[in-house]
Amino acid sequence: MSRRSLVTGGAGFIGSNLVRALLERGDRVRVLDNFSSGNRGNLEGLTDVEIVEGDLRSYERVHTAVRGAEVVFHQGALGSVPRSVQDPLTSTAVNVEGTLNVLLASRDEGVGRVVAASSSSVYGDGGVFPRVETQLANPISPYAVAKLAAERYCVSFFRVYGLETVALRYFNVFGPYQDPTSQYAAVVPRFIRAVADGVPVMVHGDGEQSRDFTYVSNVVAANLLAADAPQAPGRILNIAAGGSETVNSLAETIGTILEKPVARTHEAVRAGDVRESWADITAARETLGFEPKIGFEEGLRLTVAALVGSSAVVVPRDRPWDIPHPS
Numbered sequence: 001m002s003r004r005s006l007v008t009g010g011a012g013f014i015g016s017n018l019v020r021a022l023l024e025r026g027d028r029v030r031v032l033d034n035f036s037s038g039n040r041g042n043l044e045g046l047t048d049v050e051i052v053e054g055d056l057r058s059y060e061r062v063h064t065a066v067r068g069a070e071v072v073f074h075q076g077a078l079g080s081v082p083r084s085v086q087d088p089l090t091s092t093a094v095n096v097e098g099t100l101n102v103l104l105a106s107r108d109e110g111v112g113r114v115v116a117a118s119s120s121s122v123y124g125d126g127g128v129f130p131r132v133e134t135q136l137a138n139p140i141s142p143y144a145v146a147k148l149a150a151e152r153y154c155v156s157f158f159r160v161y162g163l164e165t166v167a168l169r170y171f172n173v174f175g176p177y178q179d180p181t182s183q184y185a186a187v188v189p190r191f192i193r194a195v196a197d198g199v200p201v202m203v204h205g206d207g208e209q210s211r212d213f214t215y216v217s218n219v220v221a222a223n224l225l226a227a228d229a230p231q232a233p234g235r236i237l238n239i240a241a242g243g244s245e246t247v248n249s250l251a252e253t254i255g256t257i258l259e260k261p262v263a264r265t266h267e268a269v270r271a272g273d274v275r276e277s278w279a280d281i282t283a284a285r286e287t288l289g290f291e292p293k294i295g296f297e298e299g300l301r302l303t304v305a306a307l308v309g310s311s312a313v314v315v316p317r318d319r320p321w322d323i324p325h326p327s
């Protein structure tokens with residue numbers, strides 16, 4: 001079914017992957033982005049995308065972008081825990097006010113559903129593993145606090161205005177179009193780049209911290225499912241691969257894939273980073289019919305292929321976001 005979809009942050013890593021999937025299924029796609037951490041290159045070759053350049057902090061620009069949309073996928077945000085530690089005011093303005101603007105404009109324009117990106121960081125440190133949505137959130141970084149506020153606004157707009165919203169808590173997403181060069185680059189593209197270039201990977205702490213690394217096509221599929229699943233409105237759902245890998249094992253696996261030795265340097269643990277992360281994805285399975293199709297190692301192979309074009313890598317086997325919809 002062809003729809004008019006808006007992707008905020010559509011020039012970013014996850015947004016641009018989602019835009020491709022939406023175009024493939026025949027949607028008319030609009031992107032709202034200010035190109036602060038995303039870039040136009042991520043949308044290169046996609047001629048059918050309408051781009052609204054603007055800032056999420058401006059209700060007027062957001063309203064212009066939302067007008068006519070049936071579904072809004074709100075991916076736009078200032079990501080990164082360290083960025084929020086350095087500049088909590090800007091992170092909060094974009095991530096909280098920006099979300100509020102998206103929700104207000106969607107309410108005002110009668111949008112059918114808003115699917116918003118939240119983050120595993122809201123769980124913070126301590127507590128039990130794997131993380132379940134019913135657990136109390138205990139965010140420790142300004143980024144995580146803002147994401148928690150934003151997802152609670154989503155629930156609130158469903159409760160008080162009847163706007164259908166779904167918040168998806170992503171766990172460490174990686175894949176093609178993720179920027180390896182930015183000052184705030186995520187660990188996967190940073191490590192791939194370093195190992196490919198034969199320089200040491202830089203590890204914060206002892207490297208035994210764990211993450212539920214999630215290949216991006218799984219996240220894209222979750223968004224598509226969340227836009228339609230009848231039981232999803234008002235929910236907050238973990239989206240992850242449902243496993244747990246240490247940063248050290250990430251480095252080793254990349255070395256194995258690239259058939260290169262991995263040297264490491266260690267720096268201090270970063271303020272705001274959590275020690276452990278691992279998701280229970282039962283709620284997403286039950287509510288969305290979500291199933292992560294691409295696991296950690298296969299996802300890494302695909303990402304290495306995209307980032308460094310290694311011939312040692314097996315290429316994509318299918319379009320993993322084509323998950324049958326739950327009836």
Ligand SMILES: NC(=O)c1ccc[n+]([C@@H]2O[C@H](COP(=O)([O-])OP(=O)(O)OC[C@H]3O[C@@H](n4cnc5c(N)ncnc54)[C@H](O)[C@@H]3O)[C@@H](O)[C@H]2O)c1
Pocket residue numbers: 008009010011012013014015032033034035036037038039054055056057074075076077078079080094098117118119120169170171172173174186
């Ligand atoms: N990548 C992950 O591992 C991860 C994990 C949890 C949650 N998330 C969330 O997923 C979403 C997408 O993340 P990503 O990794 O693709 O990040 P990204 O930085 O690649 O994409 C974010 C996009 O938002 C845009 N943007 C930022 N500030 C803006 C503003 N003021 N106005 C308009 N556009 C603005 C950026 O230019 C960029 O294109 C974010 O909401 C992020 O918080 C990501």
